[in-house]
Amino acid sequence: MTTQTATSAVPDEQPLLEVSGLSKTYKAKGGGLRPRSRPEVKALHDVSFDIVRGETVGLVGESGSGKSTAASCVLRLVEPDAGSIRFDGIDVRGLPRGELRRLRARMQMVFQDPYGSLDPRFSVRELVEEPLLVHGERDEATRRDRAVQMLERVGLSAAQAERNAHAFSGGQRQRIAIARALVMNPDLVVLDEPVTALDVSVQAQVLNLLTSLQRELNLTYLFIVHDLAVAQYLCHRIAVMYRGEIVELATAQELFARPLHPYTVTLLMAAPVPDPDVMDARRSVFQDPATAQGDGTAQGCPLRPRCPVGAQRAACATSHPALREVAPGHKAACHFPGEMLTTTTAPLGGAPSSL
Numbered sequence: 381m382t383t384q385t386a387t388s389a390v391p392d393e394q395p396l397l398e399v400s401g402l403s404k405t406y407k408a409k410g411g412g413l414r415p416r417s418r419p420e421v422k423a424l425h426d427v428s429f430d431i432v433r434g435e436t437v438g439l440v441g442e443s444g445s446g447k448s449t450a451a452s453c454v455l456r457l458v459e460p461d462a463g464s465i466r467f468d469g470i471d472v473r474g475l476p477r478g479e480l481r482r483l484r485a486r487m488q489m490v491f492q493d494p495y496g497s498l499d500p501r502f503s504v505r506e507l508v509e510e511p512l513l514v515h516g517e518r519d520e521a522t523r524r525d526r527a528v529q530m531l532e533r534v535g536l537s538a539a540q541a542e543r544n545a546h547a548f549s550g551g552q553r554q555r556i557a558i559a560r561a562l563v564m565n566p567d568l569v570v571l572d573e574p575v576t577a578l579d580v581s582v583q584a585q586v587l588n589l590l591t592s593l594q595r596e597l598n599l600t601y602l603f604i605v606h607d608l609a610v611a612q613y614l615c616h617r618i619a620v621m622y623r624g625e626i627v628e629l630a631t632a633q634e635l636f637a638r639p640l641h642p643y644t645v646t647l648l649m650a651a652p653v654p655d656p657d658v659m660d661a662r663r664s665v666f667q668d669p670a671t672a673q674g675d676g677t678a679q680g681c682p683l684r685p686r687c688p689v690g691a692q693r694a695a696c697a698t699s700h701p702a703l704r705e706v707a708p709g710h711k712a713a714c715h716f717p718g719e720m721l722t723t724t725t726a727p728l729g730g731a732p733s734s735l
């Protein structure tokens with residue numbers, strides 16, 4: 381497999397998607413407590429990024445960092461507390477219901493779980509026809525033709541289209557979910573961990589499919605994934621998230637060659653390498669979050685309790701670093717960007733192995 385190059389997207393074009401200052405706080409779920417007494421979860425804090433046509437931007441971060449919340453806000457499945465979302469120049473948050481529906485046809489989503497998102501009562505063709513029906517395509521023959529065509533494009537035969545979705549393997553089901561998303565001919569596809577539930581060998585096939593579909597259909601992808609190696613393969617640019625914030629944003633090439641934020645460096649170091657001593661050395665650089673002191677959220681840098689660069693620094697204790705451009709096109713939210721690589725003795729060994 382080849383890695384995408386950052387040059388295939390046009391950087392100075394008007395972005396297809398512009399997200400600015402997005403914030404979202406949830407009331408923690410359940411526990412029998414009344415809503416007012418439940419603790420709050422800050423899922424997103426001042427998140428800004430954009431995507432130009434034909435580009436893939438990755439949101440990468442550990443579980444709970446706010447990736448799915450960001451995606452849900454873009455599609456207005458979740459209402460953010462603050463911030464703006466512009467799609468093709470249109471203010472998505474200000475749209476009335478009817479117009480939102482029309483706009484939604486141009487943004488589709490593929491989820492991690494290809495089992496949950498495909499209703500077992502329907503044939504694969506019916507599942508792929510459904511979005512066409514919902515968006516007003518009344519002609520049965522047209523729906524059928526478009527569904528079968530799209531299924532063939534993702535690697536399923538016309539005969540397979542008549543079978544029930546449960547007859548298929550995980551990888552094939554994800555192909556069906558992709559066909560269902562693409563049958564509306566969308567501009568933007570939000571892919572939320574689309575290969576996470578699949579075997580590694582199948583992951584590569586689905587990623588290859590997504591890459592060729594993007595080229596052929598001029599698709600724009602917002603690609604959510606917790607694995608940097610997978611992000612590196614598919615993404616032109618990558619935004620690294622930590623606790624609801626983007627802490628670093630750069631082209632994939634630049635991010636792997638010169639990671640500026642200590643958290644990105646840890647993610648790179650967490651990638652498996654063959655030598656167990658190297659793995660040990662890497663692990664010891666960052667404290668485990670469970671043993672780190674303080675929660676780092678009151679003031680200062682949220683990463684400070686785990687960060688070897690910030691541990692002794694006053695600035696990191698007292699001021700929350702904003703995301704700023706440190707090098708051309710390369711942003712980081714760190715008071716001491718780039719220092720992590722010079723303070724640690726653990727070998728980085730370049731980018732994690734690709735799939």
Ligand code: ADP
Pocket residue numbers: 406407408409421422423441442443444445446447448449450
């Ligand atoms: P990710 O996709 O990166 O794993 P999420 O966006 O799903 O992260 O979650 C971010 C944070 O918000 C987590 O702490 C999660 O528990 C919390 N969260 C997500 N959805 C809800 C919800 N509907 N109600 C309450 N808390 C939520």
Ligand code: MG
Pocket residue numbers: 447448449
């Ligand atoms: Mg998620």
